[in-house]
Amino acid sequence: MTYTTYYESPIGSLEIKGTEEAITSILFSENCNAVKDDTPILRECYNQIDEYFKGLRKEFTFKYMTNGTAFQNKVWAELARVPYGETVSYKEIATSIENAKAIRAVGATNGRNRLMIVIPCHRIIGSNGGLTGYAGGLWRKEWLLQHEGSFRE
Template identity: 40%
Template sequence: MLITETKQIQEYYQALIERKENFVGIFFVGVKTTSIFCIATCRARKPKLQNVEFYTTFKEALDNGYRPCKICKPTENANETPEEIETAIQLVKENPKEKITDFQLREREISPEKLRRWFKKNYGMTFQAYQRMYRINNAFIELKKGKNTTHTAFDTGYESLSGFGYTYKKLIGKSPQKSINNTIILIHRFTTPLGPMFVCATDNGICLLEFVDREMLETEFKDLQRLLKANIIIGENEHIQHVKTELTEYFEGTRTQFNIKLETPGTDFQNQVWKALQTIDYGMTTSYQNQAQKINNPKAVRAVAKANGCNRIAIIIPCHRVIGKNGNLTGYSGGIERKRWLLEHEQKHVSQL
């Protein structure tokens, strides 16, 4: 939302002048004279009040034609996981069978209240729910390896089999005894230069990669669970770790192709379109019409466009490389300015190869 209230504009401008850290992520300031947007703590020379406007999200700044500042990197730093949150997450990972208490958090100078607020805002759940998902994922892995249900329950920190069984079935969808051959979808949040993304994966590969502010994301989650007959829970596997590494290299300009296993549930036609998308060379663009011709169905332009819109794996299945027949940028689930940034990023680096 564009901030229009005079008092709030004055407050935000003063925070920008004083580089107040507690305003990081609260507002994004667009500088009209440079078309750059920043966060409150940016070290760059401060613009005049009449030359700025304030937005509540970085996506709104992007959508209004502003580019991320190279000094303060607003899309990364405003959404980067705070150090104390990272410490708490690491604590869960290092102790996957234990319940981390508020007392343990305070011992490490971590505010349980701040932790709860951050998880509610960024994951839509509490820290305790995040922990439960992580512990149940760990239990699921051990059960698949043949470990006894009773031992798994008590080793995972549960005081009763009934409590373990209830939570397990609620998250996985079936009881421990009946879920050995089940599929589960793991979800992980990470930060990129264009903002935070969610990545989902099964044992077969990456099945979703989307910006967290993507429209209809909740619908995508529901569709994915229905198509794969699986529940989504917090966790990481080798595919998620792999994709984070390759995306980092992509954003650094050192990777032009991805070598990642994908799982793309959909119709035969959708998968045909998505495979055709992956043949578009890095740094190049094509039109929906050309894409329809490539799959030997030149009259299916609208159907191709619709299939592109159903793509759940951004960047790797590069629907951002498809533009209008007249050369104009067309719809993109992550926002037109993100699409522009991705194309400019690729064209810049392809010329350096």
């Protein structure tokens, strides 16, 4: 069974979905008035997302799961290692997973990330240092990077 709740962030509503065991997606949504479920894992995720937006949390500890190919899961695991407030390029991610020619595949996988903010796809930039692609919109990517920069130690 899948459960859903919503978090009103400064950059829009986040729809949080999960099972009894783990969070399965955190995506921007326009459906914030829908019925909200209340389970321990949703509550923990909600609280940690709230702490993130208040500048009190830099890492997430609730259980989540990804659902992708072996390559996608490898990319998402590498994205999750990018430190708070820092950025890396798609090329750097491809190199770190020992597949330097997979830059476009890394970008495509980044775009399929269903765990926004927790798997920090907003921290991935172009090789030239420019902001490129973000499913939530480049303005949100820029906001998240500035937010993290203001709370970075």
